[in-house]
Amino acid sequence: MYRTQTHYSAQSFLAAHEGEHLHHDERSLLIERCIQHLIDTAYVSRPTAETITMQAYGERSSHGCRAYVDMSLTTSYTVFVRDPANGCMRIFTVSELLALCNTPALSSLPVPSAKDMLANGTTGDRTPL
Incomplete structure (x- = not known):
């Protein structure tokens, strides 16, 4: 970043x-x-x-928070999260993360243009996803 x-x-x-x-x-x-x-x-x-x-x-x-995303393993479709506190590594696919976003505990609203992009299936410059 x-x-x-x-x-x-x-x-x-x-x-x-x-x-x-x-x-x-x-x-x-x-x-x-x-x-x-x-x-x-x-x-x-x-x-x-x-x-x-x-x-x-x-x-x-x-x-x-001591946990972090391991960028050396993470891809566009799979996120690897390391938690040094307990020595665990959690792995999430994009489809799992999207399903998780629909649960009541994590149903935070996306930012406005991101919401529009998802609804329209486009990126900010209007190119298809």
Whole structure:
């Protein structure tokens, strides 16, 4: 992942405002506010602001977690997660992750344009997936 001033701006915004959105159902509001902040202050496109916001959000929400995605094994369709605390490695396929996203505990809303992309079967530049 690239580290830019925009990424640090997203991290700072999330740190400054996460206390205003403590409930899980307010997560999407915090994310949307950060996206708009990056669009307004860094003059980036919405898809870029969404990506940077979600990267920063993931880093903040996983802070202190020792488990990590093993990028040397992970592919586009299989994610390997190492957990040094118990010595386990979990493996998830994309289809398993998508099924997991539909469970009540993990049914967080995707960011707006990602939701549109999934519904339309396109990427941000409107090329087919």
